[in-house]
Amino acid sequence: MLEISHLYKKFGKFVALRDMNMKVDEGELFGFVGSNGAGKTTTMRICVGLLASDGGKVTINGEEVLNDHKKLASLVGYVPDFFGVYSNFTCMEYLQFFASTYGLRGYDTDVMCQDLLKLVKLDHKKDTNVNGLSRGMKQRLCLARGLVHDPKILFLDEPASGLDPQSRFELKEILKNLSSYGKTIIISSHILPELDQMCSSVGIINKGQVVLQGTMDEIHRAAAMQSPILITVANDQIDDAFAVLKEFATVQKVTARGNILSVVFTGTKEEESVLLTSLVSHNVAVLNFYREDSSLESLFMDIVSGEMARKAKEA
Amino acid sequence: MSKFSIKNAVLYKDMTLDMKKGKIFALILVFNLLVGLVAFTFLGGITLGGISSGKVSYAVMPFMLYTLVFLEYGIMIMVVPALTAGVISLEKERQTLEVLLTTRLTPWEIVWGKFWSVINMVGLLVLSSVPFLALVFMYGGINIIHLLLIVAVFMVITMYTAAMGIMWSSILKNTMGSVIMSYITVFFSRTVFLSLGIGVSGVITAIDEAIYRNMLGAAGYSYYYSQTPTGIPQYIIPPEIGIPFFLLAPECTMWDVANRMGFQIGTWSTRGMDFLGEIYPHISSGKWYWYLWTPISVGLFLLLTWGMLKISAFALNPVKKKGKKNKKSKKSKSK
Ligand SMILES: Nc1ncnc2c1ncn2[C@@H]1O[C@H](COP(=O)(O)OP(=O)(O)OP(=O)(O)O)[C@@H](O)[C@H]1O
Numbered sequence: 001m002l003e004i005s006h007l008y009k010k011f012g013k014f015v016a017l018r019d020m021n022m023k024v025d026e027g028e029l030f031g032f033v034g035s036n037g038a039g040k041t042t043t044m045r046i047c048v049g050l051l052a053s054d055g056g057k058v059t060i061n062g063e064e065v066l067n068d069h070k071k072l073a074s075l076v077g078y079v080p081d082f083f084g085v086y087s088n089f090t091c092m093e094y095l096q097f098f099a100s101t102y103g104l105r106g107y108d109t110d111v112m113c114q115d116l117l118k119l120v121k122l123d124h125k126k127d128t129n130v131n132g133l134s135r136g137m138k139q140r141l142c143l144a145r146g147l148v149h150d151p152k153i154l155f156l157d158e159p160a161s162g163l164d165p166q167s168r169f170e171l172k173e174i175l176k177n178l179s180s181y182g183k184t185i186i187i188s189s190h191i192l193p194e195l196d197q198m199c200s201s202v203g204i205i206n207k208g209q210v211v212l213q214g215t216m217d218e219i220h221r222a223a224a225m226q227s228p229i230l231i232t233v234a235n236d237q238i239d240d241a242f243a244v245l246k247e248f249a250t251v252q253k254v255t256a257r258g259n260i261l262s263v264v265f266t267g268t269k270e271e272e273s274v275l276l277t278s279l280v281s282h283n284v285a286v287l288n289f290y291r292e293d294s295s296l297e298s299l300f301m302d303i304v305s306g307e308m309a310r311k312a313k314e315a
Numbered sequence: 316m317s318k319f320s321i322k323n324a325v326l327y328k329d330m331t332l333d334m335k336k337g338k339i340f341a342l343i344l345v346f347n348l349l350v351g352l353v354a355f356t357f358l359g360g361i362t363l364g365g366i367s368s369g370k371v372s373y374a375v376m377p378f379m380l381y382t383l384v385f386l387e388y389g390i391m392i393m394v395v396p397a398l399t400a401g402v403i404s405l406e407k408e409r410q411t412l413e414v415l416l417t418t419r420l421t422p423w424e425i426v427w428g429k430f431w432s433v434i435n436m437v438g439l440l441v442l443s444s445v446p447f448l449a450l451v452f453m454y455g456g457i458n459i460i461h462l463l464l465i466v467a468v469f470m471v472i473t474m475y476t477a478a479m480g481i482m483w484s485s486i487l488k489n490t491m492g493s494v495i496m497s498y499i500t501v502f503f504s505r506t507v508f509l510s511l512g513i514g515v516s517g518v519i520t521a522i523d524e525a526i527y528r529n530m531l532g533a534a535g536y537s538y539y540y541s542q543t544p545t546g547i548p549q550y551i552i553p554p555e556i557g558i559p560f561f562l563l564a565p566e567c568t569m570w571d572v573a574n575r576m577g578f579q580i581g582t583w584s585t586r587g588m589d590f591l592g593e594i595y596p597h598i599s600s601g602k603w604y605w606y607l608w609t610p611i612s613v614g615l616f617l618l619l620t621w622g623m624l625k626i627s628a629f630a631l632n633p634v635k636k637k638g639k640k641n642k643k644s645k646k647s648k649s650k
């Protein structure tokens with residue numbers, strides 16, 4: 001659906017995006033995660049035609065779209081990290097106006113705008129001035145605005161920032177609802193766990209590069225991989241266990257604390273079970289075998305700090 | 316293309332918004348109070364003069380027309396920068412411009428919509444005052460076509476003025492700067508070309524006259540404009556060099572079209588801008604090209620208007636295609 005390849009963006013001498021690659025499939029609710037200044041907004045602005053790139057390309061359904069404003073505009077919807085509202089409009093007028101910028105007008109459009117207001121739970125505020133809306137309501141109105149032309153892809157830049165837990169929850173529900181209709185949604189955030197129950201896939205961006213991308217399951221697995229396997233064995237069998245573990249190429253490092261072995265293991269879940277069976281078949285009494293539940297947040301932090309360390313080494 | 320019609324979403328929005336605020340009606344009221352005051356002062360003067368002398372001085376009527384036209388012109392100069400300088404910079408400040416730019420609207424459509432919303436507003440003002448201008452009909456000497464022509468030229472100059480405000484509004488980030496630059500540019504464009512015209516023509520005339528009189532020798536001073544000694548060139552430097560500057564001074568165009576039917580004071584009669592021929596000894600009046608004054612300068616103003624609107628659209632375009640692309644392709648080629 002959306003494919004970003006070798007995207008570059010410079011601001012003066014500062015390189016904001018460096019050979020950025022990302023792929024989002026149709027119908028995905030895609031989380032785009034990175035810390036402040038990672039390049040999320042920059043990427044989105046390039047994708048919606050608000051910023052010129054310095055190289056690379058963006059394709060939607062295989063078509064290069066950045067050079068064709070009208071086409072791009074009808075394919076993407078953008079909800080920026082600011083509101084951009086006309087204070088003297090009512091909610092309904094606001095949507096009607098943006099519909100008209102896409103050439104949509106008349107009875108059908110009015111009905112569509114009402115439906116959108118209903119979708120974002122603002123139908124009771126239809127004739128209220130935009131000024132009189134709360135932050136969360138404005139955010140939802142902007143979401144509705146991004147949908148007036150029924151875009152293929154919707155970009156949301158940090159929609160949850162500044163919202164209270166209740167509003168966040170409501171927004172999540174709305175987005176999940178939208179996603180269930182098959183709309184492709186890309187949503188940026190600072191916080192990986194926040195996207196956990198919502199997104200189907202995520203891409204983690206750091207210093208202008210996507211450093212990890214995958215489905216939510218894969219990310220969870222990656223997070224799990226981060227922490228060592230903890231194996232508790234009978235006191236007198238520590239050496240036996242060491243011997244067995246050494247046979248595995250996927251075992252990077254084994255340290256013992258008492259009768260608990262901490263194993264840094266890079267293999268898959270399946271290989272993990274092979275490891276366990278192998279221990280058992282060598283008559284090692286395994287009292288406990290588990291992997292510490294590593295949080296998504298620590299994975300995210302590890303990636304970001306690891307990247308930083310790598311960059312520091314390079315420099 | 317349907318750019319001209321209300322189909323333009325920006326134009327549609329601005330028109331409906333302003334109607335809602337009632338701003339336009341307040342403006343129409345104040346504007347017509349001013350114009351009306353001046354018109355009735357004239358009528359009162361003519362009537363009083365008629366009562367005391369028993370004659371109605373029709374000769375005053377054209378001056379009533381000129382006064383009203385230039386009064387409206389002066390108000391337009393004051394009002395149009397204020398109306399235009401914020402149209403786009405305010406959208407920038409509210410951050411709605413970015414949102415507009417992600418819609419199907421192109422930068423040109425946004426600029427075009429803003430432009431016409433201002434032109435429509437001023438047009439409404441001017442049309443509302445036409446009844447006052449039409450008072451001149453009571454005494455004859457001018458026909459409806461001429462009056463419409465005056466309004467049309469007035470609107471072209473309004474466009475030229477509006478384009479300046481829109482250009483600054485597009486280029487600059489804040490409204491304050493845009494307002495200042497718009498007023499400076501508008502006042503500059505009114506004074507510079509007129510001054511240059513007068514200055515350049517004056518210097519040329521002085522040189523030509525000096526040489527001409529010198530050649531005539533002692534007898535030179537007995538000749539005057541009416542007498543042309545043969546065998547001696549009238550001028551060395553073509554005296555028409557100063558005229559193009561006048562062509563770019565909107566006041567001259569306004570005068571030319573308002574005075575198209577001409578007027579007479581004593582034996583001196585003049586018509587439109589051909590009075591330049593009366594002022595400068597080496598420029599002759601009554602030539603065919605004086606009749607093209609309005610069309611030529613209107614053409615120039617439209618061209619400049621179009622250029623400034625193009626600059627505005629370019630300034631708004633977030634992905635400037637031509638310049639960037641060329642640079643990029645050059646870079647990649649050199650690699
Ligand atoms: N117009 C600009 N001029 C100069 N530098 C810029 C500009 N826009 C962004 N940058 C820089 O590019 C980098 C990426 O910015 P970007 O806004 O994309 O980050 P982000 O991931 O959206 O961060 P945040 O979470 O804070 O919104 C930052 O270091 C920023 O300073």
Ligand SMILES: [Mg+2]
Nearest residue numbers: 040041081157
């Ligand atoms: Mg951002």
